[in-house]
Amino acid sequence: GQNIDQPTEMTATEGAIVQINCTYQTSGFNGLFWYQQHAGEAPTFLSYNVLDGLEEKGRFSSFLSRSKGYSYLLLKELQMKDSASYLCAVEEGTGKLIFGQGTTLQVKP
Amino acid sequence: NAGVMQNPRHLVRRRGQEARLRCSPMKGHSHVYWYRQLPEEGLKFMVYLQKENIIDESGMPKERFSAEFPKEGPSILRIQQVVRGDSAAYFCASSPNHGQNYGYTFGSGTRLTVV
Numbered sequence: 001g002q003n004i005d006q007p008t009e010m011t012a013t014e015g016a017i018v019q020i021n022c023t024y025q026t027s028g029f030n031g032l033f034w035y036q037q038h039a040g041e042a043p044t045f046l047s048y049n050v051l052d053g054l055e056e057k058g059r060f061s062s063f064l065s066r067s068k069g070y071s072y073l074l075l076k077e078l079q080m081k082d083s084a085s086y087l088c089a090v091e092e093g094t095g096k097l098i099f100g101q102g103t104t105l106q107v108k109p
Numbered sequence: 110n111a112g113v114m115q116n117p118r119h120l121v122r123r124r125g126q127e128a129r130l131r132c133s134p135m136k137g138h139s140h141v142y143w144y145r146q147l148p149e150e151g152l153k154f155m156v157y158l159q160k161e162n163i164i165d166e167s168g169m170p171k172e173r174f175s176a177e178f179p180k181e182g183p184s185i186l187r188i189q190q191v192v193r194g195d196s197a198a199y200f201c202a203s204s205p206n207h208g209q210n211y212g213y214t215f216g217s218g219t220r221l222t223v224v
Binding site: 004035040041043044087095096098100101 | 152168
């Protein structure tokens with residue numbers, strides 16, 4: 001079966017660091033994506049991992065362990081504008097993305 | 110360089126009517142994907158199309174739903190005889206090929222409300 005789990009909600013303080021975890025069980029794996037989605041807007045691409053390890057891009061980093069079916073998104077130096085939903089998605093072979101339910105992050109002053 | 114364009118942004122239909130959702134992919138992109146997001150749920154894959162071909166429709170309901178991506182013009186997601194349960198946000202994404210080597214870009218979605 002296909003299952004992607006991530007926490008429903010998280011709260012963090014402006015300037016802090018937050019880690020959003022994602023575990024997955026899918027029938028195929030061509031890579032793992034993280035997207036950011038503000039309410040009423042399009043999901044926007046944040047990161048992509050296909051090999052084990054850490055990918056860093058500015059304030060955002062993403063980690064993947066294929067053997068554990070685990071990924072996390074790390075956000076540093078949080079800003080108020082980072083308040084959004086963060087979507088973990090696994091790409092199957094046919095170009096199909098399997099999404100988790102999303103994690104709503106609230107950044108407080 | 111316009112992104113993925115979806116229209117309309119909001120669509121209201123009465124039960125039993127037809128809904129047509131349009132998606133124009135990014136310039137140079139020949140692969141289109143449709144996803145549905147029900148309230149409080151994640152995005153669910155519906156269908157993957159290339160020009161004039163349906164590649165994977167494993168997420169499409171068997172009845173009332175159809176999709177096309179003609180040689181000319183936008184991709185169309187068509188829902189016949191809509192019911193209240195069809196109320197959702199429908200997102201389209203496009204890529205120059207499938208796979209992250211090429212990237213998936215999402216549109217802003219069409220929010221369908223069935224009354």
